[in-house]
């Protein structure tokens with residue numbers, strides 16, 4: 001490790017953005033796409049089982065068929081998950097490639113298993129966590145490599161829904177028991193999205209034990225779910241207190257979004 005590596009790393013981490021509009025008429029080399037997959041290959045995984053495969057779609061006709069699957073996925077979201085701020089999937093049109101991260105659940109057999117029914121249940125539950133966390137690590141590595149290659153991406157989880165994954169499996173030929181847990185459209189950003197809302201650092205760090213003053217209450221969750229979610233998802237500002245309409249949007253919840261204290265007094269539910 002060299003001095004200065006952190007600065008480079010955090011700069012790429014901060015630049016990685018979920019971009020949903022790409023420049024038309026661009027292309028990318030297979031060499032670059034292989035570099036991106038290489039970053040995924042080096043992700044950590046439970047018991048080092050590497051429960052993933054990366055399907056890289058660079059053929060434009062096939063890419064258009066994959067886009068069709070996601071257009072139908074977006075329509076279903078609008079119909080069956082009403083209220084969720086679904087984005088239109090038309091932006092996928094100008095992607096230069098799409099990487100589908102498949103998860104193979106059979107490899108969970110290598111994670112710890114219990115010798116009694118009760119212990120097996122406990123271990124089996126945690127094995128789900130190990131499996132999904134491993135896939136998340138691979139997806140994140142891929143996204144960071146996309147950024148480091150001067151491109152941009154998003155993280156589409158909709159491919160993991162049974163209906164969508166089944167349609168993708170018909171198209172791409174992978175076994176039905178595998179799922180597309182992460183679909184990563186890659187392209188050149190059509191506009192510069194520098195920032196997104198992040199909770200303040202002081203709010204997410206708990207030094208030497210859980211700090212009750214940083215607990216996000218059920219009331220805050222309700223406010224977030226009912227009123228704030230789309231703004232924290234799509235506004236290009238890191239600090240919600242810098243929004244032009246911060247007073248109106250945040251009201252009495254300003255401190256909970258802009259400071260290290262979300263729960264004055266620190267009382268926790270029993």
Ligand SMILES: Cc1cc2nc3c(=O)[nH]c(=O)nc-3n(C[C@H](O)[C@H](O)[C@H](O)COP(=O)(O)O)c2cc1C
Nearest residue numbers: 016017018019087154155156157158196232233234
């Ligand atoms: C597990 C996971 C699933 C996501 N699923 C979707 C998705 O289906 N569609 C989408 O447009 N963005 C999706 N995103 C992207 C998030 O909306 C995005 O990361 C978040 O709003 C923060 O923005 P940023 O990535 O630009 O920092 C997902 C992100 C994660 C980590």
